[in-house]
Amino acid sequence: MSDGETRRVVYGPVPSRRLGRSLGIGPIPFKTCDYSCVYCQLGRTTQMTVQRRDFFPPSEILKEIKHAVAGDAELDFLTFVGEGEPTLCRSIGWLIRKTKEITDIPIAVDTNGSLLHLPELREELSGAEVVMPSLDAGTAETFRRINRPHRALDFDTIVAGMEKFRQVYRGEIWMEVMLVKGLNDSESELEAIKRILERIEPDRTYLNVPIRPPAEAWVMPPDEEAIAMAHDILSASAAGINVVEITTGESGEFSTSGFTNPEEAILAIIRRHPMREEQIVETLRKQFRYRAPRGAVEMDREVEASMKRLERSGKVKRERYRDKTFWVIAAERRGKKE
Ligand code: SF4
Incomplete structure (x- = not known):
């Protein structure tokens, strides 16, 4: 499953405020x-599909998970x-x-929740400890503007699927x-x-704002007053929506364990998770210090x-977002400023 990187599907661990040291498992190709x-930090979707399938051999993915967990x-x-x-x-x-058979590390699924209306998917996710669906809109119109879904998707069906889940x-x-x-x-x-x-009754609700370069350059976080209002409105729910935190920044270290070459590790991470330039420097420093x-x-x-070397490879590029420099994969990914 290699395309020049040591590992293709399993990456990290990456630091996560809510999940701690989280090993990422990405079972689908880039921007599918x-x-x-x-606001997508991976850029515009290039493979728009609602067809579920095995993009990589499942047994190979499992092999990678086993290897990462053991290490x-x-x-x-x-x-x-x-x-x-x-x-x-x-x-x-x-x-x-299968992962549950080899480890008792809790499993989370970070999903947009669009397919939870499928009974078989609701059953398939039953073994995970945590499922993290997205809900960025209260109306079908805003849903179309912010999430720009596949034309086969219907907002009310998606919300009903979350309720059933x-x-x-x-x-x-x-x-x-x-x-x-x-x-x-x-x-x-x-x-x-x-x-x-209130209908879905999640255990927790996290409010986020864009902190990494978005698909569309005009995307910005709301003003502080609007963020405070969002917190107040959602927290004031009679149904007790548990608003846990507002994520406006990130912290923690990226791990490059499992990679023989630190540059491959950087590529594997920023493919899914653009890194600030200082995070790149710190991650490389750690690698070199560790080696000798x-x-x-x-x-x-x-x-x-x-x-x-990374820059010369043409595989990465720098992008500025809100006064910070990020390193992102140099695929076709950014929207034009509108
Ligand atoms: S659901 Fe949105 S944010 Fe997540 S990968 Fe798809 S386009 Fe990106």
């Missing part, structure tokens, strides 16, 4: 999704996530079941709401989101050379 969210004893979560919508993988249920699923549901300035941060839209959350002790000057030289 049934949404094309304006890292300090994982908090194994998370099906990645380069698009993981529930498009037809074997996700089989993979969850809640009724049968014994694990925790952590909803994620991405707030985008001018799209879903008005009082009426937030009230509409609240009404849907060396002085600060020598270390700086090696890190610089490594970054130059």
